[in-house]
Amino acid sequence: MNKIIYADNNATTRVAPEVFEAMRPFLTEEYGNPSSMHTFGGKIIKDIERSREALAGLLGASDPQEIIFTSCGTESDNTAIMSALRVLPQKRHIITTKVEHPAVLTLCKYLESAGYRVTYLNVDNAGMLDLEELKSSIDQDTAIISIMYANNETGVVFPVEEIAELARTRGVIFHTDAVQAVGKIPFKLTELPVDLLSLSGHKLHAAKGVGALYVRKGTRFSPFMLGGHQEQNRRGGTENVASIVGLGVACELAKKFMEDEQVRIRKLRDKLEAAVLKNIPHARVNGHRQRRLPNTSNIGFEFIEGEAILLMLDEKGIAASSGSACTSGSLTPSHVLRTMGIPFSFVQGSIRFSLSRYNTEEEIDYIIKSLPPVIKRLREISPYK
């Protein structure tokens, strides 16, 4: 098989052909700067606003002006947290979880070194939060609660609605990193009282280098990138026009394919998972089986190491990812799986498959067929049995 079977869609996704076509003119003839006075540039504002409307549509936001375009999910996360700290300078406490993406965790670690107090909430064996722990962590000093919508490694979805309501009643700004959730599950922000929400274009078939931050009307905001008057003075820097336009189209497509995501992709994921668990002994699914994104499956294979599994799958044209130490870019394995208390023997051999609308049943069958001999071979080499 020459074709690559791409099952790493939580890392990044294929740019939808429709998105690419929509972007093309802005990388060729329509190169004007939307801030320009002349028509050639200035007219492009309309395209950006159309994209903003599409995004608001996907999120179920009441007003497109609640959307600020950024360069990526990380910028959105940084903007949200730093904004809350700037508008509430007397408050020095942040609540987040131990399983956040580095975009939030690394910033929080930095803020700790700068004298802020950070509470990192635990998760249980299934990757779920204890809302009582959250409740008891909020105090007079808490400036912001930042909790992800869905976990990138396990796909576990947090009870964001309850958290948002809790934050609202306690008068604390609530931010959710929804980078993995937007485009995969339906949103209705008019009914979900989050104050700030981050998303990233390249996770939903738009290009890399574009993201957005939703800022609910009435939420006090302080910009992160200081510069020109773009985005109504909320984010300086010339707009990434082509990518912003592409993101708008990607949002329209995501809305259209939402049912596909919920039904067909979920079915494919469940088929893959069931077959793997049936065919391969000493394997387990990491994370809550129900409260999960429909596209993500994180499976631990005991006694073997993830990088070796990935490399063998790579040979067979299958692209996935792992939480093992060797693949994490450091020497320690996934902080998410370790926080969940998954035994080390499973963490090191954990593989994440994450699907998208471009995956077919044929591809899933190929993975199902290819995986058992890989696992068997590596277990033959391993001293653990």
Next chain:
Amino acid sequence: MWFYSDKVKKLFKNPQNVGEVKNPDAVGDVGNIICGDALRLTLKIDKKTEKIIEAKFQTFGCASAIASSSALTEMIKGMTIDEAANVTNKDIAEYLGGLPEEKMHCSVMGMEALEAAIANYRGAPLKQEMVGQERIVCKCFSVTDKKIIRAIKENNLKTVEEVTNYTKAGGGCGKCQPEIEKLLKEFWSKEATKGACAKEPPRKKLTNLQRISLIQETIGREIRPQLKTDGGDIELVDIDGTKVSVKFLGMCLGCPSTGVTLKSFIEAKLKEFVDEEITVEEVRE
């Protein structure tokens, strides 16, 4: 992404000598599942000639760990025990056409398994013999000072990052990084004096005022930023001649290793930058 040599890829895909030798004359077990790699080496040795007739391995680990193990077994087959004892991690890496820097610890694991097997053959309980003289520096990966110094020496390592690449030490929580830095400094300053014999010229004597301001400056520049990376901090309480009193703050409070931090980090830094005579003590409320 994978930046492996063709040889590593080839041996990963088709490893040689996988398994266990029946009734082995020597067994070398190193690593564990928490560290992320482990290797069990079994050898058949001709008692008369002391030649290694058969060598097999079982490895838990990434592609380079499996390839290193395979390489090791190929290399030592036919060698006498004495010859095999001279095989180093460098030899293994060379056989593989090189390893990425951050994977060098895989070749070190091969060398260690071989050493353990040879010790096992000779009836020397390797681990127990060493325990008395060694100290665990990196608690995350159980790496001793002896192993670190050896890696520094044999591979000409100059930075903490390099030490981590070769031994894993410092690659977990990172708390031992100042200590690794100290080992590096000690080793290389010893090496420097070995050759040249040139003693450092005595430092200019400081006035009280100069000493106080230098202590403050050193704490601000060298000590506090490092402690802060672990969420800790200190406050300078008083300076009396060469006696410095500090108070621990933040995460340092209640940290069981403040004693070590006080002497091997704070005091060492002040001795280095201010005055050899300096002693530091902790003040508690």
